[in-house]
Structure formats: structure tokens, C-alpha cells
Amino acid sequence: MSAVAYAVPSILIFATAAVLILVGAIGVISLKNPVHSALSLIMTLFGVAIAFVAQSADFLAAVQIIVYAGAIVVLFLFVIMFLGVDRRQHANVEPLVGQRAFAGVGVVITVAGIVALMAKAHWVTGAMSVSTNGVALATGQGNVKQLGSAVFTTYLFAFEATAALLVIAVVGAVLLARRERTLQSDEVEV
Amino acid sequence: MNVPAAWYLVLAAVLFGIGAFGLLTRRSALIMFMCIELMLNAVNLTFVTFARTLSDIGGQATVFFVMVVAAAEVTVGLGIVVAVFRRRSSTSVDELSELKG
Numbered sequence: 001m002s003a004v005a006y007a008v009p010s011i012l013i014f015a016t017a018a019v020l021i022l023v024g025a026i027g028v029i030s031l032k033n034p035v036h037s038a039l040s041l042i043m044t045l046f047g048v049a050i051a052f053v054a055q056s057a058d059f060l061a062a063v064q065i066i067v068y069a070g071a072i073v074v075l076f077l078f079v080i081m082f083l084g085v086d087r088r089q090h091a092n093v094e095p096l097v098g099q100r101a102f103a104g105v106g107v108v109i110t111v112a113g114i115v116a117l118m119a120k121a122h123w124v125t126g127a128m129s130v131s132t133n134g135v136a137l138a139t140g141q142g143n144v145k146q147l148g149s150a151v152f153t154t155y156l157f158a159f160e161a162t163a164a165l166l167v168i169a170v171v172g173a174v175l176l177a178r179r180e181r182t183l184q185s186d187e188v189e190v
Numbered sequence: 191m192n193v194p195a196a197w198y199l200v201l202a203a204v205l206f207g208i209g210a211f212g213l214l215t216r217r218s219a220l221i222m223f224m225c226i227e228l229m230l231n232a233v234n235l236t237f238v239t240f241a242r243t244l245s246d247i248g249g250q251a252t253v254f255f256v257m258v259v260a261a262a263e264v265t266v267g268l269g270i271v272v273a274v275f276r277r278r279s280s281t282s283v284d285e286l287s288e289l290k291g
Contacts, residue, residue, distance in 0.1 A: 055241075
């Protein structure tokens with residue numbers, strides 16, 4: 001099917017998302033200043049959120065902005081500025097000879113393999129969804145209700161496990177980032 | 191009608207490739223974490239595209255869990271970066287070579 005058959009708005013949305021994602025991603029890996037990298041990361045995350053909205057994943061787009069752009073990138077920026085890494089320039093040396101070339105070749109092979117696989121495979125098999133008992137994904141009007149009932153019924157165990165995971169992560173982060181308390185002479189262990 | 195799913199899948203594959211290249215070549219632990227985020231986002235985009243293509247909410251639910259795991263991973267990872275920086279005043283991964291055989 002030629003591209004003309006698709007509505008112009010959806011192509012425009014895809015192009016916007018693609019430009020934001022790719023420019024942001026290249027900025028993350030090429031900019032020298034970590035603060036600029038973090039800002040480029042926000043650009044990529046917004047592009048992904050646009051792609052989510054275009055594919056009727058409204059709730060995930062909102063979570064993407066709130067959790068990723070709002071919390072994770074702020075955490076990155078906080079650590080960058082807390083440590084003062086932005087003033088330090090890393091020497092642009094290659095400790096391993098030809099590392100960049102090998103990385104480039106490996107990445108090109110990987111991406112080409114994925115694309116070739118996608119070009120040959122037939123994804124839409126007509127099989128019924130197993131996670132929603134054959135109910136089709138709602139499009140256009142939002143599927144927050146569907147997502148919620150899937151998370152709280154089919155994926156309930158995974159949901160509970162992520163709750164435990166988050167608690168463990170918070171406790172671990174506090175333990176890791178805590179300054180080691182040196183034992184003073186007056187607080188002798190009992 | 192929406193654009194074909196293959197466009198989004200190729201975009202996600204390229205995004206994953208950029209993230210992998212950055213992870214392999216950059217030296218700063220912070221930038222490496224950002225590259226991991228790029229790769230996770232590429233996978234999320236693939237999941238959402240397949241959720242649309244196969245009309246299955248399971249893909250979107252998985253993205254939800256991937257986001258939670260990413261948040262936990264960043265929390266612990268940045269805690270490790272802060273702890274390492276306290277000891278060495280650098281975030282370069284090349285200087286962490288105590289376990290070298």
C-alpha cells in the first residue's frame with residue numbers, strides 16, 4: 001500500500017515524533033555536557049509520548065511525560081548538578097583501540113537484523129488476544145479502563161511485584177547514597 | 191488511517207541502535223544510564239506498536255511495568271553513581287577497574 005493511502009495528519013504526526021526522537025537521541029550520545037544530554041533526553045521522551053498518543057496509548061503518554069520527563073530526567077539533572085559533573089570534561093580518548101568502529105558495526109548489524117526480521121515476518125496472525133479474553137483494543141476514545149482492568153486482573157501478580165520492587169529500590173538507594181557515618185568516640189556501640 | 195506499524199517499528203529499532211551505540215562508546219556513567227533509558231523507550235515504543243497492531247492491551251500493560259522497572263533502575267543506579275563519585279570524584283567507568291583480572 002502506498003503512503004498516499006494514509007491520512008496526511010497521521011504521517012505528519014509520525015514525522016514529528018520521528019524527528020523529535022532521533023534528534024534527541026543523537027543529542028544524548030553526542031553532546032559533551034551531561035546537562036545538554038539530559039535536555040536532549042527530554043526531547044526524545046516527548047517524541048515517544050507523541051508516538052504513544054498517535055497509537056491510542058493515551059494513559060501511557062501521560063505517564064511517559066509525568067514519570068520520565070518529570071521524575072527520571074529531573075533525578076538525572078539533580079545528580080548531575082549535585083555532583084558538579086557538568087564542569088568536568090571527560091577526555092575524548094579511546095582506551096580500547098577501535099572500540100567506536102566495533103560498536104558502530106555491531107549496532108548496524110543489530111538494527112539491520114531487526115529490520116530484516118520485521119520485513120519478512122507476518123505479525124498479524126488473526127489470533128485472539130489472550131490477555132483480554134479476545135476483547136479488541138479500544139482506539140480513538142481512550143483505553144484507560146481496559147488498561148486498568150488488565151493491570152488489576154490479568155497482571156495483578158506483576159503489579160504487586162512492582163510495588164515490592166519499588167520499596168526495595170527506595171531502601172537500596174537510601175542505603176547507597178547515605179554518607180558513611182564515622183563512629184565518634186562518644187557514641188560507642190553497645 | 192494510521193501509518194503502518196512498520197514505520198514505528200523501524201523508528202524504534204533505530205532508536206535502540208542509537209542507544210546501544212552510546213552505551214558502548216560513552217565513558218560517563220550518567221550518559222550510559224541515559225542511553226539505557228533510550229533503549230528502554232525504543233522497546234516501549236515497539237510494545238505499544240504491537241499492542242495497536244495485534245489489538246491487545248497486554249502490550250500497553252507491559253509498557254506500564256517497564257516504566258516502573260526503569261524508575262527503580264534509575265533510582266538505584268544514580269545511588270551507585272553518587273556513592274562512587276564520593277569515593278573517586280569521577281563518574282568515568284574506566285576508573286572502576288578493581289575487578290580486572
